[in-house]
Amino acid sequence: MSAALTEQPLFAVQNLRVAFGHGGQYSEAVRGISLTVNHGEVLGIVGESGSGKSVGMLASIGLQAETARVTGSVRFKGRELVGMPRRELQKLRGSRIAMIFQDPLSSLNPVMTVGWQIAEALLLHNHDMTKKSAMQRAEELLSLVAIPQPDRRLHQYPHEFSGGMRQRVMIAMAVANDPDLLIADEPTTALDVTVQAQIMQVLADLQKRLNLGLVLITHDLGVLAGHADRVAVVYSGEIVEQASVEDLFVRPSHPYTRGLIASIPNMAVERDRLFSIEGTPPVLGKLPGGCAFHPRCTMAQDICRRLAPPMRGTASHIAACHFTDLPERHL
Structure with missing residues (x-):
């Protein structure tokens, strides 16, 4: 699953913001997402339903709703997609950029x-x-x-x-049409475990054979464990942690990431009940002050309620938490 490194990323998203509203009143569903995908690399995007992972990727290739307002930069092979004329975007989508949507029955x-x-x-x-x-x-x-x-x-x-x-x-x-980039949005939703494995194997085989850059959007960390090179964890419209798949599972640094991993059923650990993260994600347009995750976080302190944590860490592992053990160098 090693990525083929190039000087210029195949797909680069920088500070992408997506807001919905009307009459001058907008609420942000995606709040400054930044990520890259290289040729031959599998990037997993994981988060709870409503976290903004699908909306962000749809908007990045110009498939947002008419009422949405998109800002930031999205570059595909060096070409800027945000603001690109619709006719040019349509030529790219389906040829150089392809997407697998969530519900195959309604998509056909x-x-x-x-x-x-x-x-x-x-x-x-x-x-x-x-x-x-x-x-x-x-x-x-x-x-x-x-x-x-x-x-x-x-x-x-x-x-x-x-x-x-x-x-x-x-x-x-x-x-x-032999695309360079494939975005798969929940490709195994509503399928039984055996069929899930078959679908993921088909995707993995095609990705290697065609040297695709693959963005795999899911709420299932188990799916990513065996197929992704890197993982971006999204919470409330922001990436709160990003790392190689091995580093993320061995050394998760954000409390939300640790909660997601702890929620995976583990037969080797004796529990009276399955673990779940307390509370619910914030409502769009009614985000708490400071860190968006602090109302559900067992580590939250006063600083978490007052200040949004900066993203910090190394080039290979970053997280947005005041109490992460990653290096202090802010990114």
């Missing part, structure tokens, strides 16, 4: 065959391709994501596929 058109939907994604970005060659390529893609009998499945409709098979179809559509 129920009245079009699976094969034609994949072929349509090919024809949209390859104007010299014929319909016949697009359907042939669609069959190859179904085979690539390990769908049995792709020649027959090609002519079936989404409702004739299981949840795991529909997810494979979404993956096939996403990689149809």
